[in-house]
Each structure stands twice: as C-alpha cells, then as structure tokens.
Amino acid sequence: MYQLESGKLPRSPSFPLKPEDEVFLAIAKAMEEMVEDSVDCYWIIRCFVNQLNSKYRDSLPQLPKAFEQYLNLEDSRLLSHLKMCSAVSRLPYDLWFNRCFAGCLPESSLQRVWDKVVKWIL
Numbered sequence: 522m523y524q525l526e527s528g529k530l531p532r533s534p535s536f537p538l539k540p541e542d543e544v545f546l547a548i549a550k551a552m553e554e555m556v557e558d559s560v561d562c563y564w565i566i567r568c569f570v571n572q573l574n575s576k577y578r579d580s581l582p583q584l585p586k587a588f589e590q591y592l593n594l595e596d597s598r599l600l601s602h603l604k605m606c607s608a609v610s611r612l613p614y615d616l617w618f619n620r621c622f623a624g625c626l627p628e629s630s631l632q633r634v635w636d637k638v639v640k641w642i643l
Contacts, residue, residue, distance in 0.1 A: 523567060540619075545570055547624040554628045573621065585614040 523545060538546070549566045556562040589609065592600045603609045617625055622634050 523563075523570075526567075541574075544620050544623075547620045551623040551628060551631055555632060569621075581618050584618045585612075588614070 545566070548570060549562075552562055552566045552569070553559075556565060589600060600609070603612075613625075621638060622631055626634065
C-alpha cells in the first residue's frame with residue numbers, strides 16, 4: 522500500500538528491494554508486533570517513516586557522535602572498552618539509526634526506545 526501511495530508501483534518482483542523499502546519493511550514488521558489493528562498500524566508506520574524521512578534524515582550522520590556522547594555519560598567504562606577494542610568504529614550505526622533499531626532490538630526493548638523517540642519527535 523505504501524509503495525502504491527508513494528508512486529513506486531508497478532515494480533517487478535525480480536528487482537531487489539531498495540534500502541528505503543527494507544527500512545520501511547523492518548519498521549512495519551516491528552510495528553505489527555506492537556499494534557493490534559492493521560489499519561491503525563499502517564497509518565502509524567506511514568507517519569513514522571514520513572517523519573523520519575522528511576524531518577530527521579539530515580540528522581542521521583550526527584547520531585553516531587551523539588550516541589558516543591550519551592554512552593560516555595551513561596557508562597563511560599563501556600565506551601572506553603569499546604574504543605580500546607576498536608569496536609566503536611565497527612558498530613552498525615547506519616543499520617541502527619536508519620531503521621530506528623527495528624530488526625536490531627527485540628520488540629520489548631524497541632518499544633521503550635520508540636517511546637522515547639516519539640516523545641522527542643513530538
């Protein structure tokens with residue numbers, strides 16, 4: 522429905538998904554676990570993804586640095602350890618932040634993260 526609404530159909534099934542389609546599907550799959558009504562679920566997903574793409578897409582490159590600053594405040598020993606192991610540069614920031622952690626965290630944890638994200642957006 523989202524592809525039809527955004528003018529991306531018709532599309533051949535033999536073509537691989539575009540990255541933005543994969544993001545949408547990851548968010549949709551996670552949201553389906555949280556919202557019972559399928560119609561409400563679609564509109565929540567649509568609005569969530571549209572907000573992400575229109576308002577916050579330009580902020581995504583700054584998020585790894587903000588994440589490190591926040592981690593330093595919350596658990597500086599963990600950040601020091603990650604830096605010492607050279608793990609900070611290998612963290613999947615693009616996957617995490619483009620998908621808003623959908624498909625990266627279990628739904629129970631994802632609900633808490635999204636609760637904070639939605640409060641921040643509003």
